[in-house]
Amino acid sequence: MINLVNLKRQFQSVKEEILQGINDVIDNGNYILGPKVKELEEKIARKLGVLEAIAVANGTDALILTLEAYGIGKGDEVITTPFTFFATAEAISRVGAIPVFADVNPLTFNLNPKEIEKNITSSTKAIIPVHIFGQPADMDEINEIAKKYGLLVIEDACQAFGATYKDQWVGSLGDAACFSFFPTKNLGTVGDGGVITTSDIKLADKIRNLRTHGTTKKYYHDRIGYNSRLDEIHAAILLVNLTKIDQWNVERRRIADRYRHFLKEVPNLQLPSEAYDRTHIYHLFCIESNFRDEIINALAKEQIQTGIYYPRCLHLQEVYRSFNYKEGDFPISESLSERLFAIPLDPFLSESEQDRIIDILCDMGGA
Numbered sequence: 001m002i003n004l005v006n007l008k009r010q011f012q013s014v015k016e017e018i019l020q021g022i023n024d025v026i027d028n029g030n031y032i033l034g035p036k037v038k039e040l041e042e043k044i045a046r047k048l049g050v051l052e053a054i055a056v057a058n059g060t061d062a063l064i065l066t067l068e069a070y071g072i073g074k075g076d077e078v079i080t081t082p083f084t085f086f087a088t089a090e091a092i093s094r095v096g097a098i099p100v101f102a103d104v105n106p107l108t109f110n111l112n113p114k115e116i117e118k119n120i121t122s123s124t125k126a127i128i129p130v131h132i133f134g135q136p137a138d139m140d141e142i143n144e145i146a147k148k149y150g151l152l153v154i155e156d157a158c159q160a161f162g163a164t165y166k167d168q169w170v171g172s173l174g175d176a177a178c179f180s181f182f183p184t185k186n187l188g189t190v191g192d193g194g195v196i197t198t199s200d201i202k203l204a205d206k207i208r209n210l211r212t213h214g215t216t217k218k219y220y221h222d223r224i225g226y227n228s229r230l231d232e233i234h235a236a237i238l239l240v241n242l243t244k245i246d247q248w249n250v251e252r253r254r255i256a257d258r259y260r261h262f263l264k265e266v267p268n269l270q271l272p273s274e275a276y277d278r279t280h281i282y283h284l285f286c287i288e289s290n291f292r293d294e295i296i297n298a299l300a301k302e303q304i305q306t307g308i309y310y311p312r313c314l315h316l317q318e319v320y321r322s323f324n325y326k327e328g329d330f331p332i333s334e335s336l337s338e339r340l341f342a343i344p345l346d347p348f349l350s351e352s353e354q355d356r357i358i359d360i361l362c363d364m365g366g367a
């Protein structure tokens, strides 16, 4: 069986260092917001070239706490993509604001800057571009629109730790950025975790306050907050994985190049494209085809797992029925939801495994 991602192999490769890190935590005795979280926050901030990193319980909370710390709430609108994991829009709704969707670019699957401007109203407060599948969005164009209308830009970087845009790290490209450490993300742990990166020190202070019950001084509360912290044990694990992430991303890109090389002539397969001025770090390798079901079934017969990202666009989700979006509103996103599928890719996928996948796709002639 070839899994879409083989997490066990990745964690096996760093198991000794991780066990040492967990050992340190147990011996240290400081289990919540202790030295490992502090070290992780400092290392992430320094690596990405921002002033602050604030670790929280998961990527969804990273988005919620950032929106709330910026004072975004009831009556506000936030523009984002309908082609993303639900948590992006869920966070907007969770703080009481309204997600307003704009269609994506057909080549990069990212929020299309040309679709943003017509959705801006006097209630719009922020734009959340998502670096979908590991490829950075068109940040210059998005930042320019934000500047023109006085909007905030919050990167949903949950799928893109270590990606770059014009030689700058993702996570340093907007006003703030949110990452997830869910196990399957490029930089993940063996549980939940997340981080916010920003150079806005006031924002960072507010998020630190929110993540611990709205308190800066223990037992004195300035606002209603959350309990949303990253555990020391996960910080210890992430400190190990952080030393490997660039190499793992290089491996992901190498495998993606290999797929592209051997699959480029296969009819009926449209391979993912890379914009020239950024590095795609292939959280997922997604292929477009009109014969998705046939291909997925052929791969499944050979014990090869695939994934569909995302089978239903967010504007067509039951929960957002009251917004009165309808089929056809975002044709590019909708077409992707009908045609896109992911094939296995992780830093430890062997060449023989890659070849098995390539052979089946070639044999089918794409259908």
Ligand SMILES: *Cc1c(COP(=O)(O)O)cnc(C)c1O
Binding pocket: 058, 059, 060, 061, 084, 085, 087, 088, 130, 156, 158, 159, 179, 180, 181, 182, 192, 193, 194
């Ligand atoms: C994973 C993910 C999230 C949520 O992260 P969690 O840690 O699972 O809460 C948000 N946005 C995107 C684009 C994601 O891929």
